[in-house]
Amino acid sequence: MKKVIVAGFKGRMGNTASHMVIDHKDFELVGVFDPRATEKTLGENLEFKGIDVPVYSKVADIASSTADVWIDFTSPTSVYENVKFAIENGISPVVGTTGMTDEQVNELQKLAKAKKIGGLIAPNFGISAVLLMQFAQQAAKYFPNVEIIEMHHDNKLDAPSGTAINTAKLIAEVRAPKQQGNPQEKETLAGARGANYEGMHIHSVRLPGYVAHEQVLFGSEGEALTIRQDSFDRSSFMSGVAVAVAKVQDYDELLVGLEHIL
Numbered sequence: 001m002k003k004v005i006v007a008g009f010k011g012r013m014g015n016t017a018s019h020m021v022i023d024h025k026d027f028e029l030v031g032v033f034d035p036r037a038t039e040k041t042l043g044e045n046l047e048f049k050g051i052d053v054p055v056y057s058k059v060a061d062i063a064s065s066t067a068d069v070w071i072d073f074t075s076p077t078s079v080y081e082n083v084k085f086a087i088e089n090g091i092s093p094v095v096g097t098t099g100m101t102d103e104q105v106n107e108l109q110k111l112a113k114a115k116k117i118g119g120l121i122a123p124n125f126g127i128s129a130v131l132l133m134q135f136a137q138q139a140a141k142y143f144p145n146v147e148i149i150e151m152h153h154d155n156k157l158d159a160p161s162g163t164a165i166n167t168a169k170l171i172a173e174v175r176a177p178k179q180q181g182n183p184q185e186k187e188t189l190a191g192a193r194g195a196n197y198e199g200m201h202i203h204s205v206r207l208p209g210y211v212a213h214e215q216v217l218f219g220s221e222g223e224a225l226t227i228r229q230d231s232f233d234r235s236s237f238m239s240g241v242a243v244a245v246a247k248v249q250d251y252d253e254l255l256v257g258l259e260h261i262l
């Protein structure tokens, strides 16, 4: 049995992940954490009736022996400290939270290596998104002109999405930096061309009703290719999270990308 703690359990993803852990035959939910929690046990919430695991509202109250795995779906401003805490306390992090800087990820990787703790940061736990990123990387070898459009619900804090940034990074591995569009182009309204990652433009859409969606558009002489993925429901991320929880302790480093453990 993997003993699991869920950070951010009051949020959209943390709630879904808590249910997944409770329902999984090989996992045991041993605690949940969220700074705005006021209850003592999870079972005080009607939807978790009978699940009397402790609720933590301060990270310092979580003992190092509590859990094997720390699932983190929190916020861009808290994820670094949370994951650092988990690694320092011998708990393997499975991190879905986006918005960390490259420097923060590097530091956590160093720490995990020093402590020989296995962990995973996955910008996206959905298989459709993992495949989209791989297909896009493959296509970019032949179509170096590319723009990314990511579309999310309007409560999302970070832009561009972690998936869009990761897509751009994977494409940049196979594509020389390239300025796209007319060299003389001028934005008459600031931001019209979106963010710019090594010449690739990334556009972020935020709309109610959306969950998580991404399109990668390739254009060439007389032809175009569009790759698209849609996550219509947060349950779509859960099989990826479950694989990560099951396997993460087999490693002794902090990996980035679900594809590394599939």
Ligand SMILES: NC(=O)C1=CN([C@@H]2O[C@H](COP(=O)(O)OP(=O)(O)OC[C@H]3O[C@@H](n4cnc5c(N)ncnc54)[C@H](OP(=O)(O)O)[C@@H]3O)[C@@H](O)[C@H]2O)C=CC1
Residues within 6 Å of the ligand: 007, 008, 009, 010, 011, 012, 013, 014, 033, 034, 035, 036, 073, 074, 075, 076, 078, 079, 082, 095, 096, 097, 098, 099, 122, 123, 124, 125, 126, 162, 237
């Ligand atoms: N990798 C993937 O496949 C996916 C990743 N995500 C990412 O997961 C993250 C969470 O998304 P979502 O669930 O929609 O966001 P929510 O805002 O719904 O949930 C985040 C929760 O974390 C809480 N929180 C804030 N600070 C801390 C902290 N220090 N410790 C523990 N909990 C904390 C928030 O509380 P409060 O509201 O009071 O701040 C909130 O309850 C985002 O970064 C999102 O991009 C989302 C979907 C899939």
Ligand SMILES: O=C(O)C1=N[C@H](C(=O)O)C[C@H](O)C1
Residues within 6 Å of the ligand: 098, 123, 124, 125, 152, 153, 156, 157, 160, 161, 162, 163, 164, 211, 212, 213
């Ligand atoms: O905030 C979200 O919802 C999502 N965040 C992740 C991201 O930033 O890429 C993954 C997915 O797109 C959903």
